[in-house]
Amino acid sequence: MDKQQFESMTLCPLDGRYGFVKEALGDYFSEYALVKYRVYVEIQWLKFLLENMESDVLKQFDKSKMASIEAISDNFNYDSFARIKEIEGVTRHDVKAVEYFIDEQLVELGFDYLQSFVHIGCTSEDINNTSYACMLRDGLNKVWLPKAKEMMTHLDELAFEHASVAMLAHTHGQPATPTTIGKEFKVYAYRMLESIKKIEAIEMKAKFNGATGNYSAILSCFSQVDWQVMAKKFVEEYLGLTFNPLTTQIESHDYTCHILDGVRHFNNILVDLDVDMWLYISMEYFKQIPVKGEVGSSTMPHKVNPIRFENSEANVDLSNSLCVSLSNKLPKSRMQRDLSDSSSQRNLGLAFGYSLQAISETLNGLAKCVVNVDKVASDLDGKWEVLAEPIQTVLRKYGISDAYDTLKELTRGKSISKEDILAFVETLDVLSPEDRDVLIHMSPASYIGDAVALAKIKL
Template sequence: SYGCMIRDGLKNVWLPAATEFAKTIDGLAIKDAHLPMLAHTHGQPATPTTVGKEFKVYAYRLKSSIENIESIKIKAKFNGATGNYSAIGVPFPNINWEEANKDFVENYLGLTFNPFTTQIESHDYTCHILDGIRHFNNILMDLDVDMWLYISMEYFKQIPVKGEVGSSTMPHKVNPIRFENSEANADFSNNICVALSNKLPKSRMQRDLSDSSTQRNLGLAFGYSLQAISETTGGLAKCVVNEAKLAEDLNEKWEVLAEPIQTMLRKYGIADAYDQLKALTRGKNISKEAILEFAQGLDVLSEEDRQTLVNMTPASYIGRAADIAEKPLF
């Protein structure tokens, strides 16, 4: 019965919601595939990316997590009090009960037959599913935190909802509460998943009853995860990209072009290329004029390569980010 409930809970409820959410993220990736954004590694300005490319990373991670869960075989036992077909074999000794019960479990119930059990099915597949949901939740929380940070940096603006209270004391605020609510619900789901996954594989000898009380909390693990998905979806629906802020930040960080310049110099065998650009840019806010002056003075380069650097801007230095982001995953 638990196998059937888990199967139907996944197939009819959790997986459709998770898949629809991943598709939503992929749609955002395609929509903003070409919109440049300053990246941040270790919280510091880094090689630019696009808004869509960063959404695409999450869409792919979520899709992979869903596929892992879908690949798990949901198992069931039907082989007696200690798994040996003992009682049913006494009145009907000439029937191949292993084949008959496998046929019943797989062709009637639509589950995968587990031929080696004690009084209980060992719950290992349940733990794999719970671990999969927990992994999905962690990806979701990673997105929640990134959106929270991007909103604090004004890379996204939140659309005010009429009648909504943004803050208990500060009327001007629009707090990113949907992402915070999602974090809380995903964390609750994770804690239940961990508790269940830790307990269910362990049973004294041929069985004890502790798994029965534990299994009754499976719905909570699913439910809190679903609520987290709903909250993040709602939060994203209130967000719009602040293109002016993205452009402003990119235009203030010309030092990120130190990477392509030193790479171009390496092409010409300049051994201290990295050190030259390190001396010019490390820990500094370098102006557009300073970068252009340095690039224009690189006589070692061909005219074509020098013009490539001179014409480059932080907003244009996005590699293949746009091409990567605009390919649909679904």
């Protein structure tokens, strides 16, 4: 089956139509990745024991040969994966298959006496929870977070570029106090930055304490060792994770839920931008650059549709649905352990994948957009009634208690011209020459407050 045939038969678009997502995340969230990380954890556990435990068996090992042990995980490849899957076909247990694979490798290396220490004192979840924690850490730090930061940085650049481009704002869909295009982009950049910071602050937690979280098995053979201290050292120094000291058989998944909730929040900021861009395009505040050869409609040749933002919105919905489902499921487990979290966790990559696709769609959509300067200026110049706000605010300074009602009577629900505003200002004898001059020279395009400075704030 060639690539095109394969892509036509995939059930998930992340494996076919949006194949770049699989290429980006496959090293961290695929079945192959899960098996690879399991091998890594088992080898690190054996290394930890060799370097930190006193045992007649372990003393036989020449520590100068540690690199050959680590090579079992360092050199993991598709042949390794295939062999483990072959073993699993017999054992019907995926973690035990990893253990037996490592046993085989140790025999080939001449370290068969170490076989009994592979997986010693461990329950499967010791290996699984640490593997998933490493997968989440690496998938986030190497793929999702860089893409999220790329999105944020691009918006920050657009904010600076368009900092001074005045635009009629809309609250409740109605003309409102003007802003600038740059300042509005800056709001999204700042929101995304704050969301990213919160995700980055989440500790990737892991446990390594046996079948019900009490170190019972490992204490039965090494009773004089403080395994709470040793487990913490292994998890933090050898795996680079944060130790969770109190669990049942499973790590509680609470940190995973926090990550999923953080991704969902970022997604919601992204879709808020998507919807706004869709609306601004429909209002002709942005024009989309036609791409030669592209078709917008099968029957209307003139169409250039905002499909990137629409596609992003759809992928956000899928990612958020998975984030919510997983966040609701993972922290719940019957008594000390049930297996329902295992099947759920295998879908973590989809939650990140659909989010990654959404970010890419939005970036592509923004790349096709240019500000329609004439339309933006025209809409501003046609809405002089927005100056009712500064006029009534200035009048309040002079103690005019009915200033709001006066401007409401003049402007509410009406189209007001520049001449109407100037004529009204001329009737305001209470104004000082300085305030009168400010109002006379004010226009919708100049009534933007600190928008330019806000758009240029360094994040």
